[in-house]
Amino acid sequence: MNPAEIVARLTERFGDRVLESKPDVVSPCSVVDPASILEICRFLRFDDSLLMDHLELLGGADYKDRIEVVYVLYSMTHRHRHVLKVRLPRENPRIATVESVWRVANWHERETYDMFGIVFEGHSDLRRILCPDDWEGYPLRKDYQFPTRYRGMPV
Amino acid sequence: MEVEYSGEIMTLNMGPQHPSTHGVLRLELKTDGEVVHEAIPHIGYLHRCFEKHAENVEYPGVIPFADRMDYVAAMNNELGYVLAVEKLAGIQVNDRVRYLRIIMAELNRIASHLVAAGTYGLDMGSFTPFVHCFRDRETILDLFEETCGARLLYNYNWVGGLMFDVLPGFEKRVIEFLDRFEPLVNDLNRLLSYNYIFVKRTAGVGILTPEMALSYGVTGPNLRGSGVKFDVRKDEPYLGYEEFDFDVPVGRGEFGPVGSCFDRYIVRIREVLESCKIVRQAIAKLPPGDVQEKIPKRVKPAAGEVYMRTECPRGEMGFYIVSDGSTKPYRVKVKSPCFTAMSAFREISRGAMIADIVAIVGSLDIVLGEIDR
Numbered sequence: 001m002n003p004a005e006i007v008a009r010l011t012e013r014f015g016d017r018v019l020e021s022k023p024d025v026v027s028p029c030s031v032v033d034p035a036s037i038l039e040i041c042r043f044l045r046f047d048d049s050l051l052m053d054h055l056e057l058l059g060g061a062d063y064k065d066r067i068e069v070v071y072v073l074y075s076m077t078h079r080h081r082h083v084l085k086v087r088l089p090r091e092n093p094r095i096a097t098v099e100s101v102w103r104v105a106n107w108h109e110r111e112t113y114d115m116f117g118i119v120f121e122g123h124s125d126l127r128r129i130l131c132p133d134d135w136e137g138y139p140l141r142k143d144y145q146f147p148t149r150y151r152g153m154p155v
Numbered sequence: 156m157e158v159e160y161s162g163e164i165m166t167l168n169m170g171p172q173h174p175s176t177h178g179v180l181r182l183e184l185k186t187d188g189e190v191v192h193e194a195i196p197h198i199g200y201l202h203r204c205f206e207k208h209a210e211n212v213e214y215p216g217v218i219p220f221a222d223r224m225d226y227v228a229a230m231n232n233e234l235g236y237v238l239a240v241e242k243l244a245g246i247q248v249n250d251r252v253r254y255l256r257i258i259m260a261e262l263n264r265i266a267s268h269l270v271a272a273g274t275y276g277l278d279m280g281s282f283t284p285f286v287h288c289f290r291d292r293e294t295i296l297d298l299f300e301e302t303c304g305a306r307l308l309y310n311y312n313w314v315g316g317l318m319f320d321v322l323p324g325f326e327k328r329v330i331e332f333l334d335r336f337e338p339l340v341n342d343l344n345r346l347l348s349y350n351y352i353f354v355k356r357t358a359g360v361g362i363l364t365p366e367m368a369l370s371y372g373v374t375g376p377n378l379r380g381s382g383v384k385f386d387v388r389k390d391e392p393y394l395g396y397e398e399f400d401f402d403v404p405v406g407r408g409e410f411g412p413v414g415s416c417f418d419r420y421i422v423r424i425r426e427v428l429e430s431c432k433i434v435r436q437a438i439a440k441l442p443p444g445d446v447q448e449k450i451p452k453r454v455k456p457a458a459g460e461v462y463m464r465t466e467c468p469r470g471e472m473g474f475y476i477v478s479d480g481s482t483k484p485y486r487v488k489v490k491s492p493c494f495t496a497m498s499a500f501r502e503i504s505r506g507a508m509i510a511d512i513v514a515i516v517g518s519l520d521i522v523l524g525e526i527d528r
Contacts, residue, residue: 026242027462053369056464057473059488070475070488072462076369076385083462104372107498115206130199130527139204 001049003028006082009050013043019087027072029083037086038096044073044082045101051077055098058108060116062142067093067116088118090141097123115140164192167509171200175278175513178523180497182516186509194504194512196497201527209487214240214454215314217487222308224489225525227270229308230263230299231467232525236487237312238393239463239474244456246315251444253394254437255317258329259299259309261430261437265336266295267468268423268430271520275420276347278517279356284347291339294332298325315449326438333431340428348424357417358410361503361515365414371499374492375470376426377519380406380419387466399436401429416518423520455482469493469520489528493521 001009003023010030011018017040020031032040044052052073061068071084088095097120098105109120110129117138120126128135134151137144147155170181179200185193205224209217221236222229234256241248273288296306302321303311311318347353363373368381378385386403388396404425406418458480464473470492477486496519504515 025459027460029460055372056471057462057475057488057490059475061477061486061488072473072475072490076383079390081462102372103367103370103502104495104498107494111494128199130202130204132199139207144207 001078001080003080003082006050006080009047010040010044014040027083028081029085031085031087034086034088034095037084038098038101040084041071041098041101044084049078051075052082053077053102055102055104055108056081058098058105058112060112060118060140062090062116062140064090064142066090067118069095069112069118071098093118094121095119096121099123114138117141163187169512171197176516177274177521180516180521180523180526182512184509184512189508189510191504191507191509191512194501194507196500198494198497198523198526201523203528205528206487206489209484211483213482214456214484217484218313219308219310222310223524224491224528225467225469225472225493225522226307227522228263228267228468230259230311231267231465232472233309233312234260235463235465235467235472236474237314238465239461239476240314240454240456242463243459243461243476243478244314244451244454246449246451248315248449249444249446250442251320252316252446252449254441255321255446256312257394257396257399258434258437258441259302259311261434262295262298262329264430264468265427265434266292268427271423271468272343272347272420275517275520276353278513279353281347281350281353284343287339287343287346291336294336298328298332301325313447313450314454315451317446320446326441329434329438333435337428337431340424344424348421354410354417356510357420357514357518358415359412359417360511361416361507361518362412363414363419363499363503367499367502368414371502372495373470373499374495375466375468376422377419377470377492377496379404380422380518381414382406382408382418387464387471391464393463393465396433398440399433401432404429416514419518419520453482455480464490467492469522469525470496491525491528493519493523493526497521497526 007021007023017033017036044050052075054074056074057072066087069086074081114128165186167184170176171179181197183195218233221232225232269288269292273285276284300306303309363381365381365383368378384405404422456478460477462475464471473490475488479485
């Protein structure tokens with residue numbers, strides 16, 4: 001399927017829960033409603049015409065007025081790709097986990113939590129993964145203040 | 156074999172400083188005697204927050220950081236980043252640059268797989284193949300050194316071109332190396348791959364089924380070891396890989412179930428020969444040209460975002476780059492193949508023996524610099 005067809009399939013199924021779509025940019029993407037992310041991911045993963053069985057990347061991006069979570073999905077069967085995005089508030093961002101759809105999401109979500117402080121609801125093991133457990137702040141946020149000391153040691 | 160369980164669980168820390176964890180990786184093993192109930196990987200000891208650094212330098216300045224992620228295959232890392240930026244900025248390169256990039260990437264793949272095979276032999280208690288592998292890798296590093304001055308971290312692929320053209324006689328030296336090296340792969344097979352002890356240690360250990368591999372997003376030789384024929388160079392070609400004739404080896408389960416440590420290992424050995432084929436074809440077709448004509452003075456892509464992935468020796472490396480129209484990337488996110496492979500580790504190693512943990516870690520061929528970034 002080409003990007004326009006994927007977008008059409010998504011909009012046909014989810015209507016106005018697909019907030020915005022850009023099928024003709026370098027990496028075609030759709031912005032979707034955060035509350036239905038799990039349902040949309042299940043659909044993309046198991047629908048016969050889509051079968052996005054490979055979660056290539058899951059990450060965040062801080063845009064000062066909002067935080068985005070990005071899902072890059074690829075189908076090994078149909079060889080097509082689509083990027084899903086959700087927009088969350090910067091204060092207390094929360095979204096449902098997609099760990100039940102792709103198991104690799106477990107670690108990706110832990111990393112996104114570690115770097116951006118996005119809480120993935122229903123995650124089985126939401127701990128920091130790259131930073132130490134007692135690290136303060138979320139390093140990849142644009143307003144992150146670099147610490148001068150860690151456990152009394154200058155860094 | 157009958158195993159008697161005492162039911163008493165002991166926690167054992169393997170690493171972070173341990174010779175067979177291939178870097179600073181800590182595995183928390185819950186063991187019952189010799190049987191590992193659960194192996195929980197703890198990563199992050201090498202975390203440098205590459206992605207934060209990348210936001211604070213200009214586009215070409217990220218290339219040396221990309222080198223330092225997977226330091227065993229730096230040429231492939233920077234290639235992925237450079238291609239992503241070129242795709243975002245719409246820069247086309249000429250054929251000489253394309254072919255030289257392919258030659259360097261494939262030579263680096265050979266070098267990286269040699270390290271993987273050699274150190275894997277070392278993990279399994281066989282020292283000699285390690286020395287053989289490093290001897291041949293040395294020739295490749297010499298070729299890189301004469302081209303760009305560095306042996307490990309190259310900064311050779313630039314946005315829109317290359318740092319230097321190759322020296323006169325480079326083609327001849329590469330062909331000489333391949334002529335000498337290709338027969339030696341058979342020696343390696345006789346020494347290590349089909350060695351009875353090695354096969355017993357690896358075949359049937361650490362089974363990764365194709366379904367599990369896909370769900371865990373495992374890519375590259377680890378995925379192909381599970382019998383899934385997928386290679387980005389073949390299935391989503393970049394740089395013109397479609398012009399080359401090569402096969403994608405997959406695990407066949409010669410000595411046990413498909414997806415075992417042995418399959419993952421042998422796929423790498425077979426890939427080395429395929430890479431040799433690609434390098435030969437690229438050398439034969441290498442056109443003349445200027446490798447620096449398209450290098451822009453300032454890289455300033457229009458606002459937008461891009462996802463680009465390439466086939467690195469350890470799997471698919473993806474770069475997600477967001478541009479806000481300035482000379483610095485707004486956000487760089489890396490999909491690291493070792494990170495996803497490591498996330499499947501807990502599943503693969505359940506119920507293994509402690510000695511098999513070493514076999515499984517080695518067969519995944521992880522580089523911690525890339526997992527932790």
